Amino acid sequence: MSVKDFIKKSVLESGAFTQYDVPKIIMALGASLLLGCFIYTVYKKYYAGVIYSRSFAVTLVGMCVLTCMVTLAISTNIVISLGMVGALSIVRYRTAVKDPMDLLYLFWAITTGITTGAGMYALALTAAAILTIMIWLFYHRQQKGQIYIAVIHYERDETGDAIIRTLGRMKYFIKSKTLRGQTTEMAVEVYCERDNLFFAEQIRNLEHVKDVTLIQYNGEYHG
Template structure:
């Protein structure tokens, strides 16, 4: 059979489904739903951002199922596949992705839906397990550590050195230092284990220290 005959048969094929086709569609959509729920649970457990977005988590499940549906549709008929390409090419998404890791979950959901729609269940399961292991490994490296930005207002030239001495062996980095008439504002990024904020009381009790403000930072940061 030539390529021309294959294309002709695809254009002329009916839209009716056999019992085998219906069973295959049901299994593929069910597999996509289970994979989407698995990705949803991973995102919910390992989310480390500032504000958890439930709508984004639900989007992951819907994205997996819809991608599977599109894959099933375009694999059955050339006309549908060309129509899907034309329709999806004009779609523009305006929602900004704030956390780069969210792109990983979106792409994971899309690829899981494609593999489920193509019937490659073993590939989808293996890749999902590998992704889970990767996330666990990198998450364990940062678990137990919190990043705080301490904003301290003080007077006196020697007070700044005393503040840094009170941090002891904690990892810190001076982010900014603003000098005013008689007052200095210093912002320090501090890495804290198990949220142990013992240094806060010590710095506050120092002479010439007016106040200290701690701001927890859960975003992306670079180590020292």
């Protein structure tokens, strides 16, 4: 069979442009929309970054539906699939991903759209269940407290020693120490279980401590 005959049979005689399985299309797009909303809910519930982006969460839903649509389109015949790949290959995305976990949600949305477009609903549901359990176990439950950066201004070296003693058995790490004349600025990363911020009041009541500032930090504590 020549290339011309192959293209003619694939495009003109395949019926791809005249026959549509409407129930299959509606079912696939509906499933991708529902699973996209599920991914949106999981992302919103377990987000642990600094600023929650609702537009990114909505993008996850749209990514599921659009990927499903592309999968349905390229599943008709090989010519359309090659043309779609060529068209999408020229697209470049330059938006920086700030949180590595966002990549997980992006690939989850893309693969969900592909599997639902291919009619693999059981696979999409199973993957959604496994990923949700994984996020709940390894990402959400490990953070039973909050991490803060305590910026403390004080005078005299013995005051710094008293501040360290006040922290006691709390998990902490001295991030920086800046000397400005008679005043010292110390930044300490502190892990607080159950939002117990009483240590800040104790430090503020120390002699020669000028002020204490607590800043919530979304990093991870190791140690």
